[in-house]
Amino acid sequence: MFGLERVLRALRTERRTAHAKAVVTGAGSGIGRAFALELARRGGDVLCADIDADRAAETVALIEQLPTGSGHSVQCDVSDRGAVALLAEQAQEFFGGAPTLVINNAGVGIGGKPVGDIGFEDWDWALGINLWGVVYGCEVFTPLLRDAGRGGIINVASAAGFAAAPSMAAYNVSKAGVMSLSETLAAELNGSGVAVTVLCPTFVKTNVFTDGRITPGSMNLSQQLARWSGLSAENVAARTLDAHDSGRLYVVPQIDASVIWHLKRHFPALYVRGAGLVGRLLPKD
Template sequence: MRFDPFRRPGRTDRADAVITGAGSGIGRALALELSRRGGRVVCADIDEDRARATAAAAPGEALGVACDVTDCDRVVALADTARDWFGGEPDIVVNNAGIAQAGSVVGVVPLPEWHRVLDVNLWGVVHGCQVFAPRLRAAGRGAIVNTASAAAFGTAPRMAAYNVSKAGVLALSETLAAELSGTGVTVTAVCPTAVKTNILHSVSFPDASSERLGERLVRWTGRSPDAIARNVLDAVDRGTLYAVPQLEAKAIWHLKRLLPAPYTRMAGLLERLMR
């Protein structure tokens, strides 16, 4: 961990953490940053090789395990593995596993695609909260971090399944934060815009132009996963519910709340102009 004389130690220092989707992107960056801060990390991913690669790259103690977050029994097994390895409940749980979806309008997006996206992005987080929240509540301490997206409130056209899944994660996080108030457990919802990860690899674009547009947005506006990870952990240290790490995400957040109807019309106009 880099020495910063102005940084005060926080709850993310030397914290035991469980992270899903830790094989790449934000999950991997969070695992490595927490390890640099002296913590022990259980790195979970549906791809066990990638989970183990993240654990191997961590400067401190880390364990790589396979976990399919769409199966609640496997999330229970993950929680049990973490408790056994740590010798107690984790300090931080990051429900981060997710996939992307874009390109088609409602009514054209195949129903299996809706189920695929919601199963991972929403039900995966529901399972994580369902399993870990009672354990952390009983321990009287900890933090739950749920990876949502600016898509949760930005609701751009041609991203319906993704938008709905992330809006659900945001609503779940807000509800859980209220339920855990006063228990010693905090909740943070992460709402970035574009991040320079490999998440676009999970997208089945309907045409080449949509794929090029997605790649350009990530390249031009995307922030590094490392920067997002540091922002997220700063929010956890403060006990902040919303981690909105980028300027454009903050602008969308405020614009949508100040001018909801004009914002929606503008989003539709921009989508038509970009076709």
């Protein structure tokens, strides 16, 4: 009996990212676009949501060039609670029922200023998209998946959620919140048939550094680090979907992210002192 249950569970999880009925936020660029295309390659139907309708439509046009999968674009600002509620309605209409996978990916970059100089307008902007956007996505879509008793949620956090890098407080706080939310959700959904995964990359080459509110010096450094990091958005998306299929909660895809993760867990106070030292050595804008 135990063996049969394991086989049934394996079959169920294997299918999670294959032929998915997926909602991807921030699907018009970078990691979100890579998720949408990879899901389509796996035979999925993807509702590509983005604040920028043209970018979302471009992603759908790319999906249409693939031999498998289908896509549909929709404009949605995830920092708008009503817009995310509407997205859930549109998803149910598009799929003829609940989606099987929701990827709360939309996010923006912010950095280069220390606490005290960030300003509340920038705090509100960053937390509104990066944290509240994911809160809305989880709050609105979780009941649909829980009632269906299957599927999954992937939240895109960042290694910033645990790295506490100086001059990135608003981003760090938003991503730490996404990690905590994902961990809580995973505990709450344990045994429900719905899997939760949280993605925590360091630097990936996308538009996040140029489109956000990052000071010029920090933007240059981030772009340089993204060039060195070695993992493309496509690679990160595929690895995350595979990890989700095997039921993994945390995806820490790069070596530097993994080193930071272990240092912080095992030597938290020493780590923070080290981060402070590195922060003082970095160029100021």
